[in-house]
Amino acid sequence: MSAASCLLSEDQFLCSICLDVFMNPVSTPCGHNFCKTCITQHWDISPLCRCPICKRQYKTRPELHVNTFISEMAAQFKLSAQQEASRSSSSSQQQSAKPGEVPCDVCSGTKLKALKSCLVCLASYCETHLEPHQTVSGLKRHQLIDPVMNLERRICLMHNKPLEMFCKTNQSCVCVICSLSNHKTHDVVPLKEEYEVKMAELVKKEAELQAMIVKRLNKIQEIKDAVQLSKDEADRELEGGVQFFGDLMEAVERGLKEFMEEITEKQRRAEKQAEDLIKELKQEIFELTKRSSEVEKLSRSEDHLHVIQNFSSVKDDPPTKDWTNTRVRPPPYEGMVVRAVSQVEKMLxxxxxxxxxxxxxxxxxxxxxxxxxxxxxxxxxxxxxxxxxxxxxxxxxxxxxxxxxxxxxxxxxxxxxxxxxxxxxxxxxxxxxxxxxxxxxxxxxxxxxxxxxxxxxxxxxxxxxxxxxxxxxxxxxxxxxxxxxxxxxxxxxxxxxxxxxxxxxxxxxxxxxxxxxxxxx
Known part of the structure; x- marks a missing residue:
């Protein structure tokens, strides 16, 4: 990495919301930096306008301007990181294939890591053996993809042709010959066209999952706020009750104890209910995050067939609960002091x-x-x-x-x-x-x-x-x-x-x- 980037750590250029290098960074009045889009969207969905890091709350949304100094530093850091990644990638291209990596099918002896796979030749090639496909006119027309295992799965078993078409009627991948014979009357489109459709659905699904996660995070905050409100009310009632019973001396010690136990138990039950709901929400967030990661991973793939074959496993949401009407009702405290005092009514x-x-x-x-x-x-x-x-x-x-x-x-x-x-x-x-x-x-x-x-x-x-x-x-x-x-x-x-x-x-x-x-x- 360059000398400039060595002096500065990567964390200094990461937005705490998107966890990526700053894009149009802005600074809040409290001194923290975020991507302009990230902090704007965060405040759009949040009921309160406050800093995500220090939680400082603003009565009105601050006017944000791009911090040109941080923006330039982030751009230099990103460029340096890209150059370093490029050098690392270049130096590793000629490395031997590791377990789980696709090896070159032409190499004899030590198998080098493949850079591309050819759907016509049904073989994978390292940088050296890939050169003919980049220089020979006849081989230039071959379809190259990122290296994959089991290339035979991408070939029609009946016609020994690449699976280049998609039959919407049967929801299956077919070769060109199949599309003109067995699937002649079906709705058949190029594999790339269906890939683009599926990718659009994956992007939409990822956005939906992220929205569900945000909704549940907001619900957790709502529950925590409700618990805090309950605790504040409980504290106020406790303060008044303790003060009142303190004036009654030994004659009302038992009444004071019962009063405190009752209100504490109600608060304990309220907190227990909130803890259970938060635990359930966190479990759903875990499942949704897991599914979101699967969707994101699949959405980044350029392998048409891989995306289509694995699309059905991620298109449905994991089982979740409708939290719209879920509320933590703070227990009622009105009248508790009254009921406690009534036990010593004759004296008081x-x-x-x-x-x-x-x-x-x-x-x-x-x-x-x-x-x-x-x-x-x-x-x-x-x-x-x-x-x-x-x-x-x-x-x-x-x-x-x-x-x-x-x-x-x-x-x-x-x-x-x-x-x-x-x-x-x-x-x-x-x-x-x-x-x-x-x-x-x-x-x-x-x-x-x-x-x-x-x-x-x-x-x-x-x-x-x-x-x-x-x-x-x-x-x-x-x-x-x-x-x-x-x-x-x-x-x-x-x-x-x-x-x-x-x-x-x-x-x-x-x-x-x-x-x-x-x-x-």
């Missing part, structure tokens, strides 16, 4: 009231503009006739994020309040999450939560106004007594469809009601 009434008021004020920040007016349900006192029972169902639905709404329930002796995924609420309604109902009921036997199995509650006082808070993405629903700023109950759920605020004043047993609908905005 004042502290709990302050805590509940803060909690309710926070979720009230997600109040939505949906009105459930009980007078729309029934303008007169509720009758015992089942046919008179009606439900209020909002036209507005929710399929992400958080929302909160309140309803005065003090005028009703029985009621059912919550959310439902069913827009049609006529007829017999089975109140359970399996049927798409997440509700709190006041029935003849008391307060009941429509979980599986249902849970009966014992409340200190009868709520006059009930607030409903839903965190759709984390699968959480909470019911609050707005007057006392107390949490009535909360449940971990799994929401997959649109949710509609729902209310019914009908008599019920906590399990089902029989109603006709009244849809309002």
């Amino acid at each position: 009434n004042d502290q709990m009231k302050i805590l509940f008021e803060g909690e309710l004020k926070r979720v009230q920040g997600y109040r939505c503009y949906v009105t459930l007016d009980p007078d729309m349900v029934h303008p007169r006192p509720l009758q015992h006739n089942r046919n008179d029972c009606r439900c209020v169902l909002s036209k507005q639905s929710f399929s992400s994020g958080r929302f909160y709404f309140e309803l005065d329930v003090d005028k009703w002796s029985t009621w059912t309040l919550g959310v439902t995924r069913e827009h049609n609420v006529k007829g017999e309604i089975k109140l359970s999450p399996n049927n798409g109902y997440w509700t709190l009921c006041l029935c003849s036997t008391g307060y009941v939560v429509s979980t599986e199995p249902r849970v009966s509650l014992s409340l200190r006082s009868k709520p006059e106004k009930v607030g409903v808070y839903v965190h759709y993405d984390k699968g959480l629903i909470c019911f609050y007594d707005v007057s006392t700023a107390a949490l009535i109950c909360s449940s971990d759920c799994s929401f997959t469809e649109k949710l509609y605020p729902f209310f019914s004043p009908c008599a019920n047993d906590g399990l089902s009601i029989h109603s006709s609908s009244c849809v309002i905005q």
